[in-house]
Amino acid sequence: MKVAVTKLKEKDKGTVRLFAEYGHTAYLTPTIRSKKPDDPSSLRRLLGEIKKAQVDYLIFTSSLGVTYFFNECDHLDTSITIISIGPETASSVRENGFSTEMLPAYSSEHFSQYLHCRAWGKTIGVARAGVPNTELIRSLEDLGARVIEGICYELVAAGSDLKDLVANSKVDAVVFTSSKSFSSSRLTENDLRNIITVAIGPKTADTMTKNGTEPDITGTGTLESCARELNAYKKI
Template sequence: MLLAITRLAEKSTTDAALCKHYGHECRVVSPLRAEIRSSTIQTFVLAAADHEFDAIFFTSALPAQKIAPLLPPHLTKTTRVIAIGPQTTKALHESGIAAETLPTYYSRDFVPYLGDWIKEKRIGIPRADVPNPELINAIEEAGGMAFEYRCYGLEPTNQPLNLDNVDAILFTSANSYKMALLPPLKNILPIAIGDITAEAMRTGGLEPKIIGDGSLEGTLKALNTYLRSIK
């Protein structure tokens, strides 16, 4: 199948190879673009280098790509670095930053992953300028302290997505669905990368036929299971 994958262009580097591994082709379509905030990144890097955080949580690969090369390699001697998924972990490791990886792909699992360790700990979170009160409230309710650094904004491209000849469209985030300029999806299979994205799609009137586990690989596995079931 030819899949349209809604991505920031900066985050699409491994999609084609992964899709090919599972027997598909892909086309990246970008309903959003990233507006990088260099001054915020620099402020975060200085704070991290001064050991102001007990842990840093990278919630996506893009801030990891931008920030990891600027961090001192010895940082992890005093600071735990946690990545939301393997692609984010890979971006950190490529710059020599050792990182733990959440066992799932959802920020809601960050606090349960840390458990009682989080009490009285300072958590630095470099992320997109997208509210996530559930994460912040969970950290604070567990006795931790959250420090958000909104390192990039997400702006709509305001360009209709090129879905010519595609068989399916895979939405990789709630915002990538909400901000997409979509033509009618006649004969195009709608796919959500995870349950949060699926809920946004349902709210907007589009029922996903397939819901992944929050990762591209897990979603491709779910797609192939679905395709086998309808043969």
């Protein structure tokens, strides 16, 4: 199966190889790109709190966030507990010389279950993209934590050949790797009517559904789950 994957080029580590292992030909068609935030004040505040040893936990939601964070951070005490979302993010943290706990899936419910009573009275830093996640912040605050967000990078629309691939039936499926990548594609339900649509996880699926495109497949938050589910979908 020919599959377009909207993953950011900066975050790509073996996407083509991964899909090939499941018998698919993948094409990277990012609809967004990353850049430094226009307003760096939130990241500076987080870095300042870290320097003052006021942060107990530091959460990284993506490998790209790790890269941008360490480009700006000149001191990170090893006493801080780092929590990474997914193996790719965890690998990026370790490449920077730090150990990390890893949460395999990303949702506010997973954080609540994972941290539970450890969060009470603690300060948690969240190094993230400039895409608000009020559910995550609220779930951490509900656990009794003080949360400091640091916007490490922003995502903006990028030129992409995805529309051409879809319009000319050059791919059988499209994997949307984030809500932002879907909205930036500007593809409608009608555009995608003959294409198998895949949301990398529930949050992206929710965005797609709200905008009129019900995904045929919803993964568990990883590209591997999407590749695996595409094989199962073919057999239906």
